[in-house]
Amino acid sequence: MDSKARNSIKKGVALSLVVTSVVLVLMMIFGVIMLLSQGNVVKISSQLFYKVMTIHGTGMIGIAALGGSAIMWYYLSKYIHLNPKVFFTNLILTLIGVLMILTAIFGFNFSDGWTFLYPLPSFSAKMYGTTGALLFLFGLLLLGVGYLIMYFYLAARLIKEYGGLGKSLGWDYIFRGKKGYGPPPAVVATTMVIIANSTGILSGATALVESIINIINPNFSFDPMVAKHLTYAFGHIFANCTIYMAVIAVYEVLSGYTGRPWKSNKAFLIPWNFSTLFTLMIYTHHLLMDFAVPRWMLIVGQIFSYANGLPVMVVTAYGALMIVFRSAVKWDFASSMMFLAMFGWVAGAVPAIIDATIVVNHVMHNTKWVPGHFHTYMGMGVVAMIFGFMYYFNKTEGTQKQSGLDNVAIFTYFVFFAGLTGSFLYAGKISTPRRWAEHLPEWTGSDQVGALCGIFIIVAALIFTTRFIIGLRNVGKKPTSEELKSVS
Amino acid sequence: MYQSIAWYATLFFVFLIALAFSFVYGESRKLREYGPIQEKGYKIRKFYFLGLVAIMGFASAISLSKLPYHNQHALAKEDGKIVDVTGMQFSWQLSDENFVAGEPIKFRVTSKDVTHGFGLYDTHMQLIAQTQAMPDYTNMVTITFDKPGTYKILCLEYCSTGHHLMIKDIVVKPKGGK
Ligand code: HEM
Ligand SMILES: [Cu+2]
Ligand SMILES: [Cu+2]
Numbered sequence: 001m002d003s004k005a006r007n008s009i010k011k012g013v014a015l016s017l018v019v020t021s022v023v024l025v026l027m028m029i030f031g032v033i034m035l036l037s038q039g040n041v042v043k044i045s046s047q048l049f050y051k052v053m054t055i056h057g058t059g060m061i062g063i064a065a066l067g068g069s070a071i072m073w074y075y076l077s078k079y080i081h082l083n084p085k086v087f088f089t090n091l092i093l094t095l096i097g098v099l100m101i102l103t104a105i106f107g108f109n110f111s112d113g114w115t116f117l118y119p120l121p122s123f124s125a126k127m128y129g130t131t132g133a134l135l136f137l138f139g140l141l142l143l144g145v146g147y148l149i150m151y152f153y154l155a156a157r158l159i160k161e162y163g164g165l166g167k168s169l170g171w172d173y174i175f176r177g178k179k180g181y182g183p184p185p186a187v188v189a190t191t192m193v194i195i196a197n198s199t200g201i202l203s204g205a206t207a208l209v210e211s212i213i214n215i216i217n218p219n220f221s222f223d224p225m226v227a228k229h230l231t232y233a234f235g236h237i238f239a240n241c242t243i244y245m246a247v248i249a250v251y252e253v254l255s256g257y258t259g260r261p262w263k264s265n266k267a268f269l270i271p272w273n274f275s276t277l278f279t280l281m282i283y284t285h286h287l288l289m290d291f292a293v294p295r296w297m298l299i300v301g302q303i304f305s306y307a308n309g310l311p312v313m314v315v316t317a318y319g320a321l322m323i324v325f326r327s328a329v330k331w332d333f334a335s336s337m338m339f340l341a342m343f344g345w346v347a348g349a350v351p352a353i354i355d356a357t358i359v360v361n362h363v364m365h366n367t368k369w370v371p372g373h374f375h376t377y378m379g380m381g382v383v384a385m386i387f388g389f390m391y392y393f394n395k396t397e398g399t400q401k402q403s404g405l406d407n408v409a410i411f412t413y414f415v416f417f418a419g420l421t422g423s424f425l426y427a428g429k430i431s432t433p434r435r436w437a438e439h440l441p442e443w444t445g446s447d448q449v450g451a452l453c454g455i456f457i458i459v460a461a462l463i464f465t466t467r468f469i470i471g472l473r474n475v476g477k478k479p480t481s482e483e484l485k486s487v488s
Numbered sequence: 489m490y491q492s493i494a495w496y497a498t499l500f501f502v503f504l505i506a507l508a509f510s511f512v513y514g515e516s517r518k519l520r521e522y523g524p525i526q527e528k529g530y531k532i533r534k535f536y537f538l539g540l541v542a543i544m545g546f547a548s549a550i551s552l553s554k555l556p557y558h559n560q561h562a563l564a565k566e567d568g569k570i571v572d573v574t575g576m577q578f579s580w581q582l583s584d585e586n587f588v589a590g591e592p593i594k595f596r597v598t599s600k601d602v603t604h605g606f607g608l609y610d611t612h613m614q615l616i617a618q619t620q621a622m623p624d625y626t627n628m629v630t631i632t633f634d635k636p637g638t639y640k641i642l643c644l645e646y647c648s649t650g651h652h653l654m655i656k657d658i659v660v661k662p663k664g665g666k
Contacts (some may be wrong), residue, residue: 036557046652050648050649050651051602060509087580111648111649112648113646117602117645119601119602120603120647120648121508123577123601124648127648161537171659177533211598222620224623224624225622225624225625228622248607260522268661277666287606288618289620289627290619290622290627291556291557291619291627292622295557297663298557299552302551306547306548307544309544310533310537310540310541312664313540314533314536314537314540318529318533318536319506321512322525322526322529324512324513324516325512325515325516326516326518327522328517328518328519331495339513343506346505347499347502347506348504350498350502350505352498353492354494356553357551358552358555359551359554359556360489360490360493362490362556362618363614363616363642364490364491364494364579364615365618366605366644367615368647369494415522425498426495428491428494429491429492429494429495430613431491431613431614431615432647433642433643433644435646436652437649437650437652438652439649440624450653466644
């Protein structure tokens with residue numbers, strides 16, 4: 001059963017990666033279209049702009065989550081038995097959800113963005129009809145259900161194998177002085193994501209249900225502030241958990257390539273526990289400009305957003321540097337991408353932390369600074385990890401070989417992604433608002449620079465994607481000799 | 489001002505991070521035993537950690553003493569001019585549109601329909617203050633327009649397809665003049 005189940009997980013992983021990479025390229029094209037329009041190069045109507053913005057945001061977050069889950073399943077199934085049916089259930093629910101969302105946007109003019117503030121969808125339903133709004137909301141809900149099923153299943157499996165989620169987060173080692181190494185990093189990271197993301201998704205689902213009820217029967221209304229808390233708890237946690245899933249690949253690939261252990265000692269486990277806690281509590285940095293929220297809550301938002309940077313900067317990124325330092329590591333596509341992705345993640349944390357400062361947020365919240373920081377850690381972090389893993393997967397399970405073209409593509413991808421995020425951050429510096437279809441003349445320069453960078457990024461991503469798909473032909477045919485590794 | 493601080497601080501720290509990554513990359517082709525590297529690495533990490541905590545503590549202490557929320561309390565005592573602002577799809581309504589340079593203003597911001605963002609831009613189109621405009625809630629933001637000229641209100645929270653149309657001019661007259 002083992003190798004059969006694992007083989008079908010591998011097929012699922014391969015399928016998810018294909019979907020991820022193809023959708024990624026499409027969404028990048030949408031990104032460039034938005035910039036060309038904002039930069040007055042090729043104009044689209046503002047209504048179309050907001051539709052494209054909605055699909056770009058939803059699609060990108062969706063594929064980051066899908067790619068992250070693929071990484072998580074691939075490595076987790078090395079350590080514990082997993083039922084591939086659950087993975088496929090999530091994949092299918094995701095695809096159905098995406099179909100509903102696409103229909104809502106392009107068939108029924110839904111354009112409220114991937115996160116929206118109650119009661120916006122009800123008002124849009126009045127303007128553009130209830131079908132679009134309901135299709136979108138139910139589509140998102142379905143996606144959420146898929147992930148919840150997956151997380152609950154994984155939680156059940158971890159509880160069975162380790163005796164509880166506290167144990168798989170290494171509490172025995174932290175509190176009870178148990179000696180040796182804790183569970184593998186893949187298990188620790190998965191536990192963190194289960195706890196954080198289930199909470200996030202449940203909050204998001206509550207906000208979705210509120211909007212749905214309000215559309216169907218406007219007599220039922222809800223507190224918009226509570227809905228806002230729920231929405232941002234979801235948005236923040238869900239976006240961040242994509243990294244915590246994808247980073248598993250960094251641990252596995254870099255330790256494999258350097259032949260050095262990256263194990264869960266106390267200095268590893270404690271920061272991951274803090275990350276879990278901080279990720280749950282710092283979403284209030286999205287409400288810093290809601291002066292009606294209790295002030296202590298906002299100050300907590302600032303201080304813990306700062307603190308949340310510490311585990312990444314001091315442990316994960318630093319650990320990546322240490323493991324590579326004088327290791328004679330073999331630099332190929334996978335190891336380079338993981339190394340650069342750690343840079344992207346930390347580099348993105350800097351403007352994020354700065355923006356979580358209340359006085360700064362007062363003049364930068366909802367400017368382009370915000371997409372500036374998350375494009376850094378998503379594009380140069382999560383997505384780079386996913387691309388790196390795609391190559392690694394293909395090399396291990398299939399037959400892909402590195403070529404000179406790959407190096408050019410990696411270089412292009414990172415240089416121009418830095419240009420793109422730089423152009424966003426600069427736009428934020430000059431107070432360009434985010435989510436604006438039309439830009440004033442003084443803002444268009446940075447849009448044009450961004451669009452140009454975006455085109456090069458797409459070329460690089462196309463190279464990665466086609467090379468990946470061509471290399472996939474032999475995956476799953478290779479007989480697996482590896483046995484399930486021991487559980488702890 | 490804060491925009492420039494944010495921009496240069498980001499450039500500076502990202503540059504440092506890039507330097508660290510380049511250095512490690514440059515050394516990556518050598519091969520040494522991991523044990524001693526780890527030992528030394530953990531030692532350096534202690535200082536690195538304390539350094540970061542110190543920077544963050546310092547930044548928190550300074551920035552938390554200047555919260556925009558404090559202004560409202562300060563002004564509540566002085567009682568400046570109060571202006572009610574209502575956002576709606578897709579325009580801004582002000583209870584009073586006469587502004588004079590140097591006069592402290594307290595905006596009481598709310599919304600009639602969905603959530604909007606009340607963003608105040610100065611005469612050079614720099615964002616100088618903002619708060620959320622929410623239905624059922626009123627947020628206060630205080631500002632003193634230093635110089636006469638045309639300021640603007642822009643919507644800073646996505647509120648459907650006319651979001652970018654929510655621009656309103658605020659004309660601030662010189663003190664004492666017409
Ligand atoms: C070629 C690469 C890309 C380009 C050119 C691009 C461009 C854009 C643009 C122009 C916006 C709208 C900015 C605004 O508010 O005015 C945007 C928003 C966004 N992008 Fe990207 N992007 C790219 C890659 C990515 C990646 C890799 C991700 C994540 C994995 C991503 C996630 C998002 C999200 C979540 C939003 C927010 C949408 C919203 O505000 O509703 N993007 N992007
Ligand atoms: Cu956040
Ligand atoms: Cu708006």
